[in-house]
Amino acid sequence: MFHLTELLGSIEAGGTKFVLATADADFNIQDRDRIPTTTPAETIQGCIDFFTAHPVAALGLGSFGPIDQNLKSPTYGRILATPKPGWANTDIVGELKAALHIPIFFTTDVNASVYGEYIQGAAKDVDSAVYFTIGTGIGGGAIQDGHFIGGRSHSEMGHATVMQHPDDDFAGVCPFHGNKCFEGLASGPAIEKRTGKRGEDLPRTDRVFDFVSYYVAQLCLDAYLNLMPEKIILGGSVISATELPKVRKYMKELNNGYVTMPDDLVVLTEFANNASATVGDFALAKQVLGE
């Protein structure tokens, strides 16, 4: 059983850094650290050191992917075929459990985020939501009635097919799909490759943001038509308050009156610094203790 004097732990396992934190049962943060993502051995040891110094009753672990989160799978708990050097097939859950001896809820970073939004964020008053991160990569996590969407594995919405804008002849950056998936056309690296500049260094009036808004509108519309969530929440560094009205406008144009779409269906996350994932991790840690 979970004692209120014990703490909950969060690991946001990202491609460039791991964010580690502990919180009380109301998700008030007690301790926090961040460590660079280097080798699996070094980075996982950093996690073990932190949670040895700051013990927790359970951990929520939202990881970059692809991951094996299927409890019935023999390779459950591993990071799968990631292009990140050295990390493919890392048994991150197994190694943490062997050292820390606590229960761990393992899911994707975007599932952790959508769970955080569902518990305390933009989706707290609804029963279904999709969270997209649009940044270095594009990924989506979805929840319906408290359960993550995903049958044999987690969603990979950022790699679904995309209609390229007729004025956009960019060849795309996805190593698998070129210009034929959302990540290939609308991710941070896609912006940088087109313009030679990072998105944050470009004026928001640059044409590239018009294209990106068009692709994100498609991404949201397709998720809506597949899952019919009550909220779609955008996180990551690419889409700002300047683009949100364009995303909504293109989505409305593409839908053309077919399905009912509330005006505030698509919103930006209200959390700074990806904090919805941290809240989600804590809530998932709490959930795993309750089971």
Add this chain to the structure above:
Amino acid sequence: MFHLTELLGSIEAGGTKFVLATADADFNIQDRDRIPTTTPAETIQGCIDFFTAHPVAALGLGSFGPIDQNLKSPTYGRILATPKPGWANTDIVGELKAALHIPIFFTTDVNASVYGEYIQGAAKDVDSAVYFTIGTGIGGGAIQDGHFIGGRSHSEMGHATVMQHPDDDFAGVCPFHGNKCFEGLASGPAIEKRTGKRGEDLPRTDRVFDFVSYYVAQLCLDAYLNLMPEKIILGGSVISATELPKVRKYMKELNNGYVTMPDDLVVLTEFANNASATVGDFALAKQVLGE
């Protein structure tokens, strides 16, 4: 409570005909009829007459859409803004309940089909599946762990965006989306408008089936990346055993090694004459009695 001596009822409410049936608790059909879809008053009276002559303990009703299947909605039980003349806003569930005084499970035709596949068909050994009908329209129904996918409403996967093949300049038939959605490019009417012939009257070597296979491959890949179902099952009149290998081939090419896809992920329904929907309706009628 459900007595084994009582029967279950199914209504497949289609745009051209309603198929009515009764079955025992093991879904063995006892009586069956089909009536043309004319006016709501006449067609619903036909249903009432049939189930008055052949009483059942509960009904599963899988309907053409869009429908309001949200139990919390004030317009629950209605057919919504269908282009079918006279049927928009028909309170089909309310009228049937007022006459028959039995519980009714109301869902879409494709949700009924995926439920039938899940109970007795191609998805009977898995926990998650998507069923597509590719015929007069294109629609998808999805299930995960016994629950239908769909937050504020049911899925509308046939109207998600599509990448048009570079060699295909067809303008599409969707009144809302032209050539920018799957239904616009790959439905039966899209085939007929391109070629002047119905699909069943064309040689399967016609180029149009190559295009259609490419679009259905996208439809399946995008549903897979959104929902990661263990099975994707194709029904409806357009895709035959001749196209299935092409669909699988294009899907593999589009995925290009990114996500793991079992060879038998996409299959054709094993049921003839849309019978998975009937089985699904019976099973949903049984479920509504158990609640």
